[in-house]
Amino acid sequence: MTSPLLQPYESGALRLPNRVAMAPMTRNRADDATGVPGPHAAEYYAQRAGAGLIITEGIWPDPLGKGGPRIPGLVTEEQVAGWRAVTDAVHAAGGRIYAQLWHVGRMTHPRNIGGATPVAPSPVRIEHERIFTDDGMAEHVTPRELTTAEAEGIVAAFAAEARNAIRAGFDGVELHGGNGYLIHQFLADNTNRRTDRFGERIRFAAEAVQAVAAAVGAERVGLRVSPGNPENELVEHDPQGTYQALLAELAPLGLAYLHVLERGEYGAIAGLRPHWPGTLIANYNGTAPSSREAAEEVLAKGLADVFSFGRLFIANPDLPARFATGAPLNELREEVVYGFPEGDHAVGYVDYPALADLRVTR
Template structure:
């Protein structure tokens, strides 16, 4: 694979990045993306090693969401990091990525109410901060089904879930990951605790920031803060989570966690709240920036984000699907392919490990340009 350290230093995306926790050959991060190809036991697809290794030219890879406990699964085909078989499956992935010169973090992801009894242990209702049913439908084995009303988590279930994150983080290191990212965004469990409409509790967790902080502290206590990142998406209404005042909610949370010495804060900006520029003011560590649809991050906006100083690294999502060698394409100015949306979650290799890398000889004339 082409060595990313040889790229032209004129493009800020391709410059190396060094912090106390991260030593990266470029500033391009592969964002976490659900792929839906694990087996019924939550073990990664046999092609997962190839899929991630093909993308090892990224400065850092963050995996698809991985459930830390069986109550955290959201549907069929989603991998876990709670059993020996799952750890072994992920070890083949990390080995392949490291052999290709890459670095990879596991994203720990509990979906909360965005699930269904058909995939839950004992076919129970999914867990959530409060018994508030989301609108719409979700994918279940064999098709689609309406969401159900979740069960409000008892204090013992909250404590068990917090412990599961720490256990999954230890499993991640046993599987060879370089670190983990705690997923507290996109309307899943941790953001459900932060939402005005999804957290109706009257106990100590009425302020959902407490739960987020407990999860982060449990994970850092298990594997060290330098191996832990956190993903937030303030003001994001995905999965019908609503926050009336994202600034007032997130600035104190981020300021509190700034002292923890995490590897990074990953902000996915979607909506009216300018999360990246606002929260940069209270975050002194590494910041990964990403713009979510309707205007997803592209190389041009990524360069501007770095130039502004608001972010240190830039996360790219869907561009990494059809462009497994995205940093190389950016380096040589090659055209970027578009992914086939119909194959995003299909069970086989189509739309997964079959997107080709560019032929540098055909794609770029070093004397005359494109």
């Protein structure tokens, strides 16, 4: 019997040849001075065009939203042109690709954002973790609380970035609302102590999605969330209630999809499936990469329509083909996932062999 992962999927504007999505993954290989995707980015994404849907690494909409060295932006014309080369390569290879819009909020350091102080919903510092910079790991600083007008400005920046993404040839965009980054910081209890309208947990997330949907069309917009995820020292006392309220506000928009990452004690995928009438993409974020078997179980139970894989796609550019043939998987080289500050960024990026490459060399 054919795996449910290999069945086509159609809903709204999504026309996917299979249900194996490539999850967004930071790779730290952009030009740090310009924020333009690196010279191997088009090849990297085109190698993985067999995915039902590719979702890019996170891309910043504002320099203060940059989480670390060599992370790309989508603000300047040079950046738009750089991403156009990527989308052209993916489309030429028969793929579909969404840009992930990513503002990290407090999850950065002054060294990564030109000496500025990181911004956040409230001035709550990350106490027990450190942040990566090119000068080594650093202690977090206390972020500066955004004014209401500044928060509104970031909503507008997401919408502008979405328009740039469409100009750059992307098929759609995904707002990153999870993993402890800015949107998630507004949703969480311990990082949102505001008294303005953004003190309502769901308000910033809802307005950001609504603005992006108005800018490029709801059918081209996805949202990623990770309810109850304690990553980056976030606390959510009632993830079911918070995200059920968020979904109730967003469901009428007719978004392309909801992307639910499950990590922590709350069973977010099963918990939110009944409250989302549209396409749901599932992802597990554990210590080991998600397995094919776990993904097939989620689809077979009707808890999701598509499953996204992260680390398996780094090491296996032709992951759906390997699933289809039962071929063994390449091993991930953890030490080069994020490249080298001074080194060949092709290593661990575009040098993983596909099955066709292995047959040629034998």
